[in-house]
Amino acid sequence: MVALNAVKAQNAALNTTLAPGLVAVFVGGTSGIALSTALALARHTVSPKIYLIGRSQPAADDAISTIKSINPSATPTFLKSDISLLKNVDTVCAEISAAENKLNLLFMTPGYLTWKGRDETAEGLDRKFVLHYYARMRFISKLLPLLTAAAQDPDPAGNRLSRVVSVLDPIVAVRLGGTGKLDYHDLSLKNTFTLGRCGAHASLMGDFFLEGLAQKHPQSSFVHAYPSGVNTGVLRDYPIAAAVMSVLARPFMVPIEESGERHLFAATSGRYPSQSEGKFEGDIAAGSDGTKGNGSYWVSWDGESFPANKKLDRIRSGGAVEKVASHTEEVFRAVCEEGKTYP
Known part of the structure; x- marks a missing residue:
């Protein structure tokens, strides 16, 4: 375990170890873990440019006000978008690319709690699956040129940090005896969807897509981070469940401010190099x-x-990196380039 005091000490030093003007994008950034991490970044860096992507203007207004109160030198910007549609992801990425010539950090937490079955968008993909996987990987794919530019910054006084953090659970598919299998005949779960399979597929596909990106883009680093239990307000639409969980899970919960500090560490520490x-x-x-x-x-x-996990090693040896990348690129080509529904 990385001790919390060590995490805080390293984060506190960022105002000298990182040059002013770091650029960061927080997807799902108006609440929860993403916002707590954005606030920690504002607290510990000089003149950061912070993009918050979400759907709620009031939540964004509150977030921006808090960031400015913490660090008047920060430049927070809200981009309102429903990123359960990949076409909207492309629009947001185009806005960022038009405004910036580099990106140091892409931090992603989008998702939502649902008891529904498959909830298909106009693009032919399940909404929850998009938020947990496809939209995140599309953000990376579209913003990689800016991440690469940050890594190659010719200014010796500049920031060469180039990192992606996707917050989910890298090993959920093998927890509690899970099989950790991918259905290569139906990776998008068009015909075999359950919430459990969606969680497992999104996790595993994120694991191996990010691993493949690290191989192809060695100047950036990619972190798939498990948050543990954090009170992010995800149960706000289920008040009875929220009340019960607040009592039962309290001994196992990570305080939201600590979560922000720990995720900032994951996002900036030299412990996770490219x-x-x-x-x-x-x-x-x-x-x-x-x-x-x-x-x-x-x-x-x-x-x-x-x-190391034998089940995950077995999936890798069966060609998961290549197969997941091929499927994901096929989805992006059909939906984003050709404007079709998938499949």
């Missing part, structure tokens, strides 16, 4: 394939990498 950052000495995390510094990290709430 492949291209050179020799890996000292406190470097094991990557998703067990290799230190491989650029792709499956990280628990406490900053430690998850240990």
